[in-house]
Amino acid sequence: VSEHVLVIGIDGVRWDTLLSEATPHLDSLAIRGFAAPVRVNDDGPTISGPAWATIVTGALPSRHGILGNDFHGHHLAEFPDVVSLARDQRPELASWVGAAWLPLVSEDSGGPMFAGGGWFPEGPQAHTGDDWEMADAAVTAACAAFLTEHDGSQGSLVLCYLGGVDEVGHHHGVGELYRDFVRRSDARVGALLSAVAARDGEDWTVLVVTDHGHVDAGGHGGDSVEERTAWIIAAGPAVPTVAPEKLEQADIAGHIWKVFGLQGPDGAIGTALGARR
Ligand SMILES: [Zn+2]
Numbered sequence: 452v453s454e455h456v457l458v459i460g461i462d463g464v465r466w467d468t469l470l471s472e473a474t475p476h477l478d479s480l481a482i483r484g485f486a487a488p489v490r491v492n493d494d495g496p497t498i499s500g501p502a503w504a505t506i507v508t509g510a511l512p513s514r515h516g517i518l519g520n521d522f523h524g525h526h527l528a529e530f531p532d533v534v535s536l537a538r539d540q541r542p543e544l545a546s547w548v549g550a551a552w553l554p555l556v557s558e559d560s561g562g563p564m565f566a567g568g569g570w571f572p573e574g575p576q577a578h579t580g581d582d583w584e585m586a587d588a589a590v591t592a593a594c595a596a597f598l599t600e601h602d603g604s605q606g607s608l609v610l611c612y613l614g615g616v617d618e619v620g621h622h623h624g625v626g627e628l629y630r631d632f633v634r635r636s637d638a639r640v641g642a643l644l645s646a647v648a649a650r651d652g653e654d655w656t657v658l659v660v661t662d663h664g665h666v667d668a669g670g671h672g673g674d675s676v677e678e679r680t681a682w683i684i685a686a687g688p689a690v691p692t693v694a695p696e697k698l699e700q701a702d703i704a705g706h707i708w709k710v711f712g713l714q715g716p717d718g719a720i721g722t723a724l725g726a727r728r
Pocket of ligand 1: 462498662
């Protein structure tokens with residue numbers, strides 16, 4: 452039996468917005484598994500770089516060393532991203548990473564966070580909602596193509612990052628356009644879930660996660676409840692069907708270690724979903 456994991460990262464989606472908007476594809480996952488808020492660990496700020504690094508390394512910012520959106524000085528050699536860890540310990544796995552935020556997948560700003568880099572759209576870093584709309588559409592299409600075409604006979608680990616919601620939050624606050632982008636991201640989740648569902652005979656784990664919230668006027672980095680409250684939606688063979696009482700963002704990496712039998716680094720805190728005590 453081979454294992455298959457799809458991680459979808461959606462940057463900067465407030466938990467209360469997620470609850471108030473119609474997100475049928477995310478709801479379908481939550482019904483099969485769970486949806487739960489997660490506090491961004493107080494070890495780090497509510498900033499994208501540190502939070503995503505915690506999500507994909509299973510370690511807190513004081514260990515992985517990413518404290519802002521410039522990744523220079525990181526400790527990713529000691530606390531590698533979960534895709535690189537999987538490629539090292541389970542080289543037979545099919546794996547793919549895609550993102551239009553360049554520090555995740557390229558040498559921009561001291562990256563890549565994913566040591567092997569990843570797929571990104573041609574052209575400069577997106578900086579407007581319109582740019583991000585096109586960039587997220589391109590990443591989703593590329594991810595769906597990989598999901599459809601890859602040889603999963605030895606297992607699959609796929610990660611897709613969507614950044615448009617956060618961008619419009621910064622520029623416009625958490626109003627109608629922000630809510631619209633949350634709904635568009637749900638539609639992209641739906642496209643990826645369809646690509647997974649079309650594969651025969653495979654039982655996929657799907658993990659959807661955000662990195663932080665936003666203040667009402669747009670922006671994050673502070674300690675308000677709105678900024679500190681992130682969330683996880685997960686479903687799959689080893690995922691609990693009620694929300695675990697204790698969760699950390701690092702448990703995304705921790706769950707992937709468990710699914711693939713990977714050994715996470717000493718000093719990391721990630722644990723399988725539902726196993727945290
Ligand atoms: Zn972010």
